[in-house]
Amino acid sequence: MTVDVLQLDLLTSRYNYYAVVLLLGIGLYTLIESPDLVKKVIGMNIFQTGIFLFFITLAYRTGASPPVVTDGGGPYVSPLPHVLILTAIVVGVSLTAVALALIVRIYSEYGTLDEDTLEELYYD
Amino acid sequence: MIDHLPVLLVVLPIVGAAVPLVASLYTDRAGWTIALVTMLGHAALAGLLAREVRTGGVLSYAVGGFTIPYGIELVVDGLSLVVVLLISAITLGVLAYARHAGPHENTFYSQLLLLVTGLTGMTVTGDVFNLYVFLEITGLAAYGLVASGREASAAVAALKYLIVGTVGASLYLLGVGYALAATGTLNMADMSEKLAAVGYDSTLVLTAFGLMVGGLTVKVALFPLHTWQPDAYANSPDSVSAFISALVSTVSAYALARLLFSVFTVEFLTAVPAARWALIAVASVSIVAGSALAVSQSSVQRMLAYSSVSQFGLVIAGFTVATPIAVVGATVHLVGHAVMKGGLFAASGIIERETGATTLGGYAGMGSRTPLAAGAFAILALGMVGVPPAIGFVGKWYILVGAIETEMWPVVAVLLASTLLTLAYFARLGERLYFAEPTIREEGAVADGGEAVTDDLRPPPGRDPSNASVSTGMLVVVVVAAVLAVALTAAVPALEQLLTETLPPLLQ
Numbered sequence: 001m002t003v004d005v006l007q008l009d010l011l012t013s014r015y016n017y018y019a020v021v022l023l024l025g026i027g028l029y030t031l032i033e034s035p036d037l038v039k040k041v042i043g044m045n046i047f048q049t050g051i052f053l054f055f056i057t058l059a060y061r062t063g064a065s066p067p068v069v070t071d072g073g074g075p076y077v078s079p080l081p082h083v084l085i086l087t088a089i090v091v092g093v094s095l096t097a098v099a100l101a102l103i104v105r106i107y108s109e110y111g112t113l114d115e116d117t118l119e120e121l122y123y124d
Numbered sequence: 125m126i127d128h129l130p131v132l133l134v135v136l137p138i139v140g141a142a143v144p145l146v147a148s149l150y151t152d153r154a155g156w157t158i159a160l161v162t163m164l165g166h167a168a169l170a171g172l173l174a175r176e177v178r179t180g181g182v183l184s185y186a187v188g189g190f191t192i193p194y195g196i197e198l199v200v201d202g203l204s205l206v207v208v209l210l211i212s213a214i215t216l217g218v219l220a221y222a223r224h225a226g227p228h229e230n231t232f233y234s235q236l237l238l239l240v241t242g243l244t245g246m247t248v249t250g251d252v253f254n255l256y257v258f259l260e261i262t263g264l265a266a267y268g269l270v271a272s273g274r275e276a277s278a279a280v281a282a283l284k285y286l287i288v289g290t291v292g293a294s295l296y297l298l299g300v301g302y303a304l305a306a307t308g309t310l311n312m313a314d315m316s317e318k319l320a321a322v323g324y325d326s327t328l329v330l331t332a333f334g335l336m337v338g339g340l341t342v343k344v345a346l347f348p349l350h351t352w353q354p355d356a357y358a359n360s361p362d363s364v365s366a367f368i369s370a371l372v373s374t375v376s377a378y379a380l381a382r383l384l385f386s387v388f389t390v391e392f393l394t395a396v397p398a399a400r401w402a403l404i405a406v407a408s409v410s411i412v413a414g415s416a417l418a419v420s421q422s423s424v425q426r427m428l429a430y431s432s433v434s435q436f437g438l439v440i441a442g443f444t445v446a447t448p449i450a451v452v453g454a455t456v457h458l459v460g461h462a463v464m465k466g467g468l469f470a471a472s473g474i475i476e477r478e479t480g481a482t483t484l485g486g487y488a489g490m491g492s493r494t495p496l497a498a499g500a501f502a503i504l505a506l507g508m509v510g511v512p513p514a515i516g517f518v519g520k521w522y523i524l525v526g527a528i529e530t531e532m533w534p535v536v537a538v539l540l541a542s543t544l545l546t547l548a549y550f551a552r553l554g555e556r557l558y559f560a561e562p563t564i565r566e567e568g569a570v571a572d573g574g575e576a577v578t579d580d581l582r583p584p585p586g587r588d589p590s591n592a593s594v595s596t597g598m599l600v601v602v603v604v605a606a607v608l609a610v611a612l613t614a615a616v617p618a619l620e621q622l623l624t625e626t627l628p629p630l631l632q
Contacts, residue, residue: 024298031287044290051298058305081304084253088297091260095290098267102283109276118280 016057023050035115037106041099048092055081055088129173130185130198133208134245136165141237144230155233160219162237166244167212177205182626184250193314199250199386202626203455206619207247207378210459214370214466215240217601221470222363224595225477227272235272236367239265243375252300252336252387253310255379256293259343263289266372270360281355288352292342299335302328303387312386319388324395333388333399340383343376344436347410354429362473365425369432370466374458377436381443381454385627390446403444408538410437415545419552422483424472427549428465431508434542435461441535442523450526451627452620457519459619460612464504464516467605471501474602477594481564487553489562496599498557500606505550507609510543515612 027047031040059081067079107113110121140162147154177183177200187196200208215236226232242262249255267289271282304310306328307318319329345353353373357365384393393400414434421427439461442454472482474497481487491498507514510521520539527535 028291031291037283040287044287047291048294051294051301054298055301055304058301080310081301087253087257091257094264095260095286098264099283099286102267102271102279102286105271105279106276106283109279 016053016060020050020054020057023047023053037103037113037115037118038100040115041096041103044099045092045096048088052085052088055085126172126176128185129169129176130183130200130248131187133166133169133173133248134198134241136169137162137237137240137244140165141234141241144234144237148230152230153228155230156219156223156228159233159237160216163212163215163219163240166240167216170208170212173200174205174209176200177202177626178622193309193311196254197250197311197313198248199312200248202622203378203381204247205622206455206459207375208244210374210462211240211243211247211371214367214462217466217470217604218363218367218370220597221366221473221601223597224593225361225363225473225598227361227363229272232269232272235265235268239269239367239372241265243371246375246379250312250386251310252303252312252315252383255382256297256300259293259296259376259379262372262375263293263343266356266368269364269368270356272364273360275359277355278359281352281359285352285356288342288349292339292349294339295335295342296339299332299337299339302332302335306332312382316387316389320391324392329392330396330399333392333396336383337380337403340376340380341406341440344373344380344440345433346406346437346440347413347433348406350410350414350430350433353433354426357429357432357469358423358425362470362476366466366469366473369428369469370462373432373436374462377439377443377458380440381451384443384446385451393444393446400444400446404441404532404535407437407441407444408534410434411441411538411542412437412545415542415549418549419545421549422485424482424484424487424553425469427484427553428468428472431546431549432461432465434546435465435508438520438523438539438542441539442519442526445523445526445530445532445535447526447530448624448627449529450523452623453519453522453524453526455623456515456522456616456619460507460515460519460609463605463608463612464508467504467602467609468501468508470598470605471497471504471602474594474598475501479564484553484556485563487556488560488564489557490564491558493562497594497602500602502554502557503606504609505554507606509546509550513613514609515616516609518613518616 023046027043027045027050030043031047034040034043059078061075061077064075064077067076103113106118110118112118112121140158143158144155147158173183183200184192185198186192187198190196239262242258242265245258246255246262249258267282267286270285271279300310303315303319306322306326307315309315309318322329342349357369360368411434414430414432414437418427418430418434421430435457439454439458442450442457475487475490475494476482478494478497479486479490481490507516510516520543524536524539527539
């Protein structure tokens with residue numbers, strides 16, 4: 001019986017991780033399935049957001065205070081994943097910028113953003 | 125200053141990358157000179173570093189002076205030293221080639237130096253998150269370089285590369301997250317100890333291994349995840365295909381080796397045979413499928429690209445066998461492949477400029493029309509097959525000996541079969557070059573009949589047909605690559621000594 005209770009506990013308390021899995025899934029699905037190049041880039045962003053949320057969740061501790069050292073002391077939230085994700089967000093923004101620049105160029109050359117139409121033009 | 129060598133190697137090219145952009149205010153042709161000066165500095169630093177490592181052993185550097193497991197650590201041992209020297213040498217070769225072949229814009233040289241920054245950073249870092257950052261810098265610069273082709277197809281190839289590459293890097297980052305959750309550290313040396321303490325059968329550790337290694341195999345372009353690579357190589361300008369094919373996958377493969385030996389260690393591979401066999405299976409499939417795809421290509425550059433898929437399978441198989449001799453073999457093949465594949469792409473660029481031939485059919489009879497480039501191409505191709513005394517032979521031989529020692533018979537079988545398969549596509553090309561009737565007529569004439577002809581007269585994607593001349597510098601690069609493909613064999617004992625001096629702690 002204890003096992004059941006534990007699983008119920010997992011189901012109700014770890015909703016952050018469900019959000020992570022959901023975001024990763026939605027992102028990857030959009031990235032693979034959508035024929036629209038812009039939507040692919042949006043999918044890529046959602047996928048990365050899932051990873052960001054995963055790191056931030058890792059850092060969290062129940063009842064901990066923000067990692068600013070004060071008189072009170074006590075458990076702090078781990079600042080390391082926050083710093084990592086700050087860097088990863090910057091990387092993500094640069095990637096999106098480059099991707100969008102490429103998309104602008106593809107559109108001006110081929111006049112379409114649809115992957116299937118593009119495929120026909122590309123191998124023509 | 126000598127104490128700061130590892131970090132200077134990264135700082136120099138990133139500062140150099142900013143200079144051409146500023147210079148654009150005055151002139152648009154200063155990029156090459158700036159890149160050359162920067163890379164000569166980089167080579168000098170790499171030389172000094174080589175001296176330091178040879179006399180003082182493994183070098184460790186704390187970035188910003190932060191205490192090591194908390195701050196970022198840069199580590200230079202024998203393996204990373206070899207890769208740093210390779211980056212320096214290949215970039216200088218590419219610069220000699222690009223002097224005439226272009227692109228000539230300042231922005232191109234900025235991206236080139238950024239790529240060098242990323243590659244050097246990946247090589248010297250001793251921190252798993254830092255590796256991710258440099259992986260993305262390398263990626264961003266490489267996407268930009270692929271897109272620098274003038275044809276629109278270059279942008280499509282670059283976007284494909286960007287999307288697949290980002291997924292790969294993101295998976296790696298997710299793996300870093302799992303490893304961080306398991307150990308609470310990002311420093312490679314520290315992490316390897318704590319992973320052992322957590323236990324290699326822990327789900328967290330296994331997931332971290334799968335995600336990190338899976339993410340890097342995308343960057344290395346092993347078989348099911350290689351789809352970005354042929355388009356990227358075939359649609360970018362000559363100088364870029366030579367540069368990227370020689371270095372980007374090579375340094376990613378190095379990063380994978382670093383992860384195997386410095387983070388997860390050989391004990392992990394022994395403790396979790398499933399992980400080792402999974403990686404060997406991916407590598408073996410990659411060897412066979414890459415060769416099979418290469419045989420079926422008619423475009424020479426796409427054939428060379430698929431050949432890389434197969435050769436990197438070989439390198440990763442060597443690293444996964446993980447006996448000292450197999451690791452030496454894999455490193456030799458890593459370096460040899462970089463020199464030979466870069467040389468092959470450069471030679472194919474020259475052949476295209478001189479004769480217009482880009483396909484297997486077009487190469488027919490071109491041996492006499494561009495004797496130097498075709499000769500170099502043939503030597504490099506034979507080296508890639510593994511004909512002694514070329515370096516391709518030594519690498520494969522060592523990996524083979526390692527696989528036999530550990531009685532990994534499937535690897536032995538695949539290795540031997542791969543040599544035959546490599547021979548299948550390169551021998552066919554050599555036969556066309558020297559023993560077939562030309563299908564392309566001399567300068568300016570309208571070619572007669574034959575399917576291959578219509579293919580070859582069309583300006584190929586990513587190339588500028590108006591700029592079809594060849595400089596001495598370009599020829600020298602190709603000839604030097606061909607000479608190195610044979611001469612490097614003489615350097616193998618020195619390399620072996622260097623690796624056995626610095627590797628044992630990794631391979632215990």
